[in-house]
Amino acid sequence: MITIEVNNRRIEAKRGEMLLSALRRAGITVPTLCHMEHLFPSGACRMCVVEVEGQRNLVPSCAFPVVEGMKVQTHSPRAVRARKTIIELLLASHPDDCLYCVRNGNCQLQTLAGELGVRERSYTGEKNNYKIDTSSASIVRDPAKCILCGRCVRVCEEVQGVSAIDFINRGSRARVGTAFDQGLNVSSCVNCGQCVLVCPTGALREQSHIKKVLDALADPNRYVVVQHAPSVSVTLAEEFGMKPGVDICGVMTSALRALGFRRVFDTAFSADLTIMEEASELAARIAHGGILPMMTSCSPGWIKFVEEFYPDFIGNLSTCKSPQQMLGAVIKSYFAEREKIDPARLFSVSIMPCTAKKFEAERPEMLAHGEPDIDAVLTTRELAQMIRMKGLDLHALPPDTADTPFGRRSTAGKLFGASGGVMEAALRTAYYLLTGKDMENPKIQALRGFQGIKETRIRIGELDIGAAVVSGLGNARKLLDAIRAGRNDLHFIEVMTCPGGCIAGGGQPYGTDLDAVRERMQALHRIDRDEPVRFSHRNEDVERLYADFLGKPLSEKSHHLLHTRYAPREVVV
Amino acid sequence: MCHDSDACRRRIATRAAVLRRERLDRPVVFVGTGTCGLGAGAGKTLAAVKRYLVDRQREADVVEVGCIGLCSAEPMLDVQLPGRTRVSFQGVTEDKVAGLLDAVFAGDIPADSVIGQFRTAAAQPWPGVPYVDEHPFFAPQTRWVLANCGMIDADQIDEYLARGGYRAFADTIRTKTPAEVCDMVEASGLRGRGGGGFPTGTKWKYALNTPGEQKYLICNADEGDPGAFMDRAVIEGDPHRLLEGMAIAAYAIGASKAYVYIRAEYPLAVRRLVRAIADAKAYGLLGDNILDSGFDLDIVIKQGAGAFVCGEETALIHSIEGKRGMPRPRPPFPAVQGLFGKPTVINNVETLANLPELAARGHEWFRAVGTKTSKGTKVFALSGKVARTGLVEVAMGTRMRQIIFEIGGGIPNGKAYKAAQIGGPSGGCIPAQHLDIEIDYESLKTVGAMMGSGGLVVMDEDTCMVDVAKFFMDFIQRESCGKCIPCREGTRRMLEILQRITRGRRNETGQEALERFKGVMYLNRLAEVIKDTSLCGLGQTAPNPVLSTLRYFRDEYEAHIFERRCPAGVCTELLTYRIDAAKCKGCTLCAKKCPAEAIMGTPRSPHYIIPDKCIGCGTCVDVCRLHAVVVE
Secondary structure (H helix, E strand, O other): OEEEEEOOEEEEEOOOOEHHHHHHHOOOOOOOOOOOOOOOOOOOOOOOEEEEOOOOOOEEHHHOEOOOOOEEEOOOHHHHHHHHHHHHHHHHOOOOOHHHOOOOOOOHHHHHHHHOOOOOOOOOOOOOOOOOEOOOOOEEEOHHHOOOOOHHHHHHHHHOOOOOEEEEOOHHHOEEEEHHHOOHHHEOOOOOOHHHHHOOOOOEEEOOOHHHHHHHHHOOOOEEEEEEOOOHHHOHHHHOOOOOOOOOHHHHHHHHHHHOOOEEEEHHHHHHHHHHHHHHHHHHHHHHOOOOOEEOOOOHHHHHHHHHHOHHHHHHEOOEOOHHHHHHHHHHHHHHHHHOOOHHHEEEEEEEOOOHHHHHHHOHHHEEOOEEOOOEEEEHHHHHHHHHHOOOOHHHOOOOOOOOOOOOOOHHHHHHHOOOHHHHHHHHHHHHHHHOOOOOOOOOHHHOOOOOEEEEEEEEOOEEEEEEEEEOHHHHHHHHHHHHOOOOOOOEEEEEOOOOOHHHOOOOOOOOOHHHHHHHHHHHHHHHHHOOOOOHHHOHHHHHHHHHHHOOOOOHHHHHHHEOOOOOOOOEO | OHHHOHHHHHHHHHHHHHHOOOOOOOOEEEEEOOHHHHHOOHHHHHHHHHHHHHHOOOOOEEEEEOOOOOHHHOOOEEEEOOOEOEEEEOOOOHHHHHHHHHHHHOOOOOOOOEEEEOOOOOOEOOOOOOEHHHOOOOOOOOOOOOOOOOOOOOOOHHHHHHOOOOHHHHHHHHHOOHHHHHHHHHHHOOEOOOOOOOEHHHHHHHHHHOOOOOOEEEEEEOOOOOOOOHHHHHHHHOHHHHHHHHHHHHHHHOOOEEEEEEEOOOHHHHHHHHHHHHHHHHOOOOEOOHHHOOOOEEEEEEEEOOOHHHHOHHHHHHHHOOOOOOOOOOOOOOOOOOHHHOOEEEEEHHHHHOHHHHHHHHHHHHHOOEOOOOEOEEEEEEEEOOOOOEEEEEEOOOEHHHHHHHHOOOOHHHOOEEEEEEOHHHOEEEEHHHOOOEOOHHHHHHOOOOOOOOEEEEEEOOOOHHHHHHHHHHHHHHHOOOOOHHHHHHHHHHHHHHHHHOOOHHHOOHHHHHHHHHHHHHHHHHHHHHHHHOOOHHHHHOOHHHHHHHHHHHHHHHHHHOOOOOOOOOOHHHOOEEEOOOOOOOOOHHHHHOOOOOEEOOOOOOOEEOOOOOOOOOHHHHHOOOOOEEEO
16 A cells, blocks of 8 residues: 555555556545456546646646655646536537436536536537437437547456447547448347447447337237336335345336336346256256357347357357347247237337347347337336336335236246356256256355356266356357367356446446446345245246146147247348 | 577577678568558569569578668668668659669768668678668657568567567566556556557556456557558558557456457558468467467457548447447447457557567656656657658657657758658647647647657748648548447538638638628537537547637638638638730630630630630639749
């Protein structure tokens, strides 16, 4: 530890760290727009500039290493004027349509303009006039609102290893664009939405399905059902000012009913269903010499990533549909049959932590008889928006439970929401399938936590299973490259597109940071610790579905409804 | 060994003398075919020379040389007859070739086109012909870097060797440790010639002392300033000097791989460099285990796409790495963590080209020239409103007045000097009252300019300083990489303010008029923030042209803003036009040509310009044969 002097006060700093980290630890707020924790500072926005004694110019605290005894003024008139001028300059080329903006009230540019007291248009002149790109099923890009902080570009390249977007052009014509300036839909974008999550303004947002859902709810001829993904119940509360890590599953179910959904199902149910199919598939692949390592297929961003960048691994992907699509398929078949509803009248909505799920729902492979199994996908943020629109007070709603026949879940299915959860759930059931016994201690600590790549070896009967859990596609790249280079000790790999899993998905509340994600993960782990049913194969609703309808895992009906296939994909790169 | 025998030594000496053209068997005609020469028609001159020799059946060697520096005299042609000194001629376009060569071969030196003869003890001088080193353009110069430019065939490594080339490098790697070389360069006081003026030896030491197996040297030949062409001329005229300098630098920092980052817009320089590298490799002066010293060096050419910002160190590194050329924050400095994350030294062409001479003659010799803080010489690219334009190499501390009025020959057409822009778009202007400063890194800063890479654009009284500021601002805002907000957005708004100031009232809304009045205030405020907060040197110096013109020519700004006139008569929208009724004969030509239909009048009687309709394009002035249109 060293001591530095900030605003005439001595604070401690770690040797070699950047000034900004020391300031934040000491509770001194310096605004940033481009800063991203754990990535090399980019120094683009210049909002974090401070005065350091002995330096000719203001220095960016995000990229300035601390030095013993340095004297810093973080809010001197000179520093504040510089910050204010920067915001004024951004506003000068920014559309003046805050009231119509998806980020109104939740925009970092707006907030900073307020904090710095911008009250007049100091600079006027030409504004950038760019077209909105609505080509993608998942993400809308509005370059006019972009302030070029570069966070989307960096997360896409440095975290996800996708590089679908980058800076193009120079000077004031510089903007973020795709390869050859084509639509996002033909780019290598995997729709993960991490860019949306880090965007400080309204330049990136999800392709909203709110209107579609409202129209369906208002249509007396439609029978609207909804499913909610495992991670949504532990993140939605943050949209309403509650602290991260609060599980409001019951209240959310009430809210969904109040919104007018006829049935509320839990996607964690179909996560259990997925596990039945996937664990069986794994056991079969091991028994019959199928392609190994098998890789999970729940995360649609990851699927597209493999199709684009690693088509040689398509055979490794599990043929299982994702829980969203499995549930969608049984809703429009088994449920419709059971309830005697014409599937054409059914409108199936899913609440997802994810923008890629919107893309997944529209994949041609997911269209049964030309109609999608899932008609609309709402992100956690969109659900919150609908709850606000309908004036529902979450604090006043009584908790409720999900509906049969897809309402019950095991905690294993709930674990899908965090990185490592699919693997843990699958291993629990694989263990049962191969040994006939339940694991004594179903918690597999080595697969939990935040490392990008987690590995363990599990003994199941005679077998020694090599398991790896990856989150963040940049990490997936590393592992796939190692396998391409000859690594062959792994049997099963879980890949989640977003770092940390669905709890950090691209559809989660804005302002998602590492601390929040950690709390959300712990919430899921608490549920797994505290509830009695911890194995997917012990889910009674799943058992009944097999008994009544599907037969057994990997049956012909399962194959028809619950499995799919993938193909190499050409994109503009 | 053969080389130790007297006979061999004599043979080598003879061969070297031939290569230095101290002995000739037959006449030599030299044509300056650098890019500047080619632009002036040297290609046709060269063809004419060859045609002439065939037609007249004359035996002579034709040698293509680089630019000697006097670009305004291009196309230039030198002739050297056996036993006589070499004589240089200017303005030898293709039509003049035959006449000139006829005369020279007949022993007559035409006085009207001769620049002078080169002084040498080895040959008989031409009587009555002035010496080049007494020519006002050359006499005040101290030519170290440019010593061979325009003198030798750049494609012949032998010519460079015959003039002592690569000897300093060979001696250095045989007798000095890398640390000693760094010490020598540090002691010499050599500072970066690319703009910043950072002590070269100190920079090297950072890289030398950073542990690492792989280190890199990069030669920055991304010469992007408008009006700068020093690097191009050195590479075109004397590429081996650069390579030798690079070899010395690479040895000093422990780099086994070096890059030349050069603009793709310099095709001739690239071609010369490719050839030079191949030749040096063939001679064992580059490659593995050079001269049995154990030192390896591979030099690779990387062509840049011509983005101004790629002259900035970290952006240049990104560009070589195949990424978008955008700067990153420093530290870590490239000397610690540079190209591909390895310690990297980036030096400018001129800095590196100084090294062979410096290594050969030692730091004391180098230090002897210059000022207290700036040693050695500096090359300037002199252009603009000056009688003689071209490349000028002068000792540090030379007065600006001497460069412009002696070497450059002053302002042509009897006009008055107004200012000189030094340091390109990042620099500033030097007004008449500062003409007597002794040029070095520090003195230029005190007057609000900077050394920059060495562009020196002279402006006369007909230049509008607001217009100049606008030109540079336009350049900067277009060339900003767009990464940091103050540079990207700020320069754009500064440009817009300047555009508003120079726009005619007719196209102005009330709001714009108000903003015009606030213009100077906002220019200052923006300039301060851009300087203070921008990420890289480009941004931090971007407001300089505005600040510097505001400092010295504030009255011009005020005339534009408040009086709505351009004192230099450049900003056409601010000019008013009227027809002198006494001169106008009513030919109707102006009325017919006026694109705004702002001129009325009946044939054969004086015409009249309607001020509200006039867009100030100046067409009427151009078409009037009677000079009846008055511009005010």
